[in-house]
Amino acid sequence: MARTPSLARALLTGVTLLGVLGSLGSLAACDAQTSESAGPGTRGKPRPITPVAGCAKGWTDPSDRSAGRGPARCAPGAPAPKPLKKKTKVVVSASTLTAEYLAPLRIGVAKGEFSKEKLDVEVKLLPTPDALPLLAKGDVDVQYAAPEAAVLNGIRQGFDIRWVAGNFTPAPGSRSGFWARLRPGETAGGVSLKDRTVGTLIGKGSVITYPMEKVLSAHKADMDSVRFQQLGPAEVLASLKNGGVDAAWLLDPVWRQVDGDADYAFLGGQPRGEPLGGLLFGPDLLTGDPDAGVAFLRAYIRTVNTYFAGDYKKDKAFLDDLGDVLKTEPDTLAAVPSLRMDWEIRAGTVDRLQKAYATAGVVEGDPLPEDKVVDRSFYAEAVGHKP
CATH class of the missing domain: 3.40.190.10 (Periplasmic binding protein-like II)
Structure with a gap:
């Protein structure tokens, strides 16, 4: 999967947003990836989707943004692992390794959920501006980030990147x-x-x-x-x-x-029922090896269903585990409400973000249609839902 990084991280270190956008545009012009298709369900031959045991409630209506909306959930341990034919390395970047919203990824690695899919996941600490061009080039396979203005401008320039899964919505008691x-x-x-x-x-x-x-x-x-x-x-x-x-x-x-x-x-x-970030896939998983992309989300979703289905902080033993992987004292984690982990992406979120970016003057050109930014087909296949 991910290759040895060929771009110096120093290229974007410490630059302003305008500098980031300029670097993205130059890189895309030199090595643009196709962005005309949108994932395993629509890129080339459609992939078969079959029902998945324990995931009858693994999908919710994307148009529902109500504050009281319950996130999609499968049974604990579901969707069951479907190991790849060969061990595959996946490099994931994140701008922090200690934030609680990153917990499903960190716990999934620690508990062996990705290993069950024959995925060797390496998590790297990289600032978002440094990671984005690496994701577009395939030197990073997954970026734990958000569809920020730089991401949308990169896609507009030809980067083959999609937002493939959400992360969380705040709990009712949160004042974040x-x-x-x-x-x-x-x-x-x-x-x-x-x-x-x-x-x-x-x-x-x-x-x-x-x-x-x-x-x-x-x-x-x-x-x-x-x-x-x-x-x-x-x-x-x-x-x-x-x-x-x-x-x-x-x-x-x-x-x-x-x-x-x-x-x-x-x-x-943040709006209570609307995730604003999550997982971004680059070309290696979008088109190079979509089997690995589905396996990655299957492990991620299984981790959410098994360990983060409800108020996970009530379990003291698990809170200790969480503190270990996030390098945070359990008492500090317990001081704020549990997040509502939510792998789904709401309809129209990208439109609302682009409207805000346009008002702020940080995006270029016409608004992108949702299917140029969002690809729900990976998690749809993982939970067995036919959109």
Whole structure:
């Protein structure tokens, strides 16, 4: 599968979003992959899909975005392994190895779920800008990321990349999202964000642009009336507290450090029923070896069904296992609600993201149709659903 990396990671290290987009466009022009087809069900001869034991409820209506929507679930241990004919290596990149949303991947590797499919999975820590061209070239097979502006612009330039599975939606009790430091006499309901500085990890090109735009609108601001400051993961909270920024998007479990503090207000977060990130496949799995692509999602989905079906943090022994793989204290993990792991992708999410990116001025050209970005056929085959 993945080859020895032939692109220097330094190519994109430390560059701005505009630099990333420029590098993507140049790379695509030199070595564009075809992007006319959309996965094992529509690329060439259609692949047969048969019912999968234990997965009768392994699919939900993609148009359902209700906050109370239950995610698709198979029985524990399902879908059962279907080992590949030969051992296959799959290289996965992620920008962090300790975030809880990455837990199904890390636990799946640790518990041997990928090995049951004869997959040898290597997880590499790579910043998203570094990993994206490697994914397009086939030096990385899977990127755990999101359909951010750089990804969409890369696809538009000819990169053969698809968003093939979701990751999670927040639990009802989560306050992961947009937090503001209140000024004297200001209340949460009366916050005006106009002319304030917002700290983010990626900037306007991130998927949080979509929910952030709604928060800004509700607080007398828009993407053009705030100043964005890009910060490292360890800097976001500190900058919010010391006045370096006026507001910031705080993830689990960081928001707990300001929750209940009268000087800060939670203004909104990710939509409850809509995953905004997950797994991106490159050409090796999309067209080179779709059997391995389906096997990868089968193992990932089985891990979710076996270990993350409900409130997984109630199991102390499993919480200890989770702490081990994420290098995080179990008490820290227990301090925030369990995520709702969700491998499905909602209909229209890409359209809503592109609208937000266009407003922010970080995408080029006309909006891409969903089938140029999303491919549900891998997880459909894994759970035996005929779309």
